[in-house]
Every structure is written in C-alpha cells, then in structure tokens.
Amino acid sequence: MGAQVDAAQAVIQGREAATAxxxxxxxxxxxxxxxxxxxxxxxxxxxxxxxxxRAAE
Structure with missing residues (x-):
C-alpha cells in the first residue's frame, strides 16, 4: 500500500480506538x-x- 493509504488507515484506527x-x-x-x-x-x-x-451528562 502507499504511504497515504497507510496514514489514512492509521487515522481511522486511532479514531476507532478512542471511540471504543x-x-x-x-x-x-x-x-x-x-x-x-x-x-x-x-x-x-x-x-x-x-x-x-461525558461532561455534558
């Protein structure tokens, strides 16, 4: 894969980790x-x- 695709996937993985x-x-x-x-x-x-x-709850 290209570097841009790898970076985009890393951003998505980070977002998913925070959401989880x-x-x-x-x-x-x-x-x-x-x-x-x-x-x-x-x-x-x-x-x-x-x-x-969480703060709004």
Whole structure:
C-alpha cells in the first residue's frame, strides 16, 4: 500500500480506538513512526469529543 493509504488507515484506527474507549497507549505504532502521528491525529479529536459528551451528562 502507499504511504497515504497507510496514514489514512492509521487515522481511522486511532479514531476507532478512542471511540471504543481504549487508552492512547494502545497505539500499535512505535514512537518514531509517522504512522503513530497519524494514529494520534485520529485519536485525539475523538477522545476529546467522547470526554465532552461525558461532561455534558
């Protein structure tokens, strides 16, 4: 696969992890990988939205 496809999949995986209420430490990519950055890019907004939803309850 191409790098763009891999990065897009990493973003989706990060979003899914946050939605499933998994901790950020479940990221499957090493610290030095650009895919880790993409994963966190998907995880962070979803986690913030999840937390905002909890605060509203």
């Amino acid at each position: 209420d998994e901790p950020v430490t479940t990221c499957p990519y090493p610290r030095t990988s650009l895919l880790r950055t993409a994963w966190v890019k998907g995880y962070a907004p979803a986690a913030r939205a999840r937390e905002a939803g």
